[in-house]
Amino acid sequence: MNQHVIRPVRADEWEKVKELRLAALRDPAAPVAFLETEEAAVGRPDAFWQERTEGASHGRSARQFIAEAPDGTWNANVVVLVEEAGTVGIFDEAIDVDQGHLVGVFVRPEQRGSGLTEALFEAALEWSWSLEGPALDRVRLFVHEDNARAAAFYRRFGFEVSGLVVPMPTDPSAKELEYVFPRPAAN
Template structure:
């Protein structure tokens, strides 16, 4: 299948909501997301509209989607957060330099192994490294999410040695991985 990899548009909140709810039903969701299906499905329309609007602007956050053909179903997504030096990151840690962080990674089970994840990551990383001052892209992966870590390694991400407690289970950790611009 041919996919169109592109940024989400502000008015596409319904498709963004649908894909997010599918992601939160995935068996790996408790390892991969800090949000539950029950919490997400209870959010009002305004929440989803605002989320899509913010993810479409491309200044501090940009969401890429894998659309099955022009106007088709979304089969995957990744969100890029731009973190400024001196600010706090997604986990509340101080950011030392301008960087990008990939979050909310998801590919529908039936599209896995098709190259969708590679295409999404390529678009996200290319966009991030095109931003002024960004020399690394990072992400966090739950210590038990071996499938995801395997993909990240294959793409070129390496562990930094950094880790933070998983917010849902402080006895587990989220390992930091990064990809540096050559």
């Protein structure tokens, strides 16, 4: 893992959050990995990035984890959004259980295969399972039907296809497949 530190973002790190997001949106896989374009992200004001980072740095609703190299470079990230039963998800689907939703998964190309994704997912799941009042029943994510590399990683990590398929908002002819990771049984 090249001695990266896996940690949550801090509220004042919005410029690094923005830089890593723009790098992700420039990646060749971005059209099947993200629901946002680089053009849209570039056009967002600093206040957007400040609020986004603040919201993902503490509290229960979201947490962003990053992989920070010894030189301070951020090489990967994942965000956990908490979805409560009785609400509506990002694809307008009904949420029937309290769950985490992993989004924004990105590893810089030169770091892929180094173990950063596994370390980020472990941190995201550990945080998800630590939440109380109410505890989360599962963690989920969606993967584009043409993103075979990501789907293979998610299955290796332990996510399973749930059967829920939704149209991709930016291209309704394309499909997003839900993968879930159930809460481990208590010992």
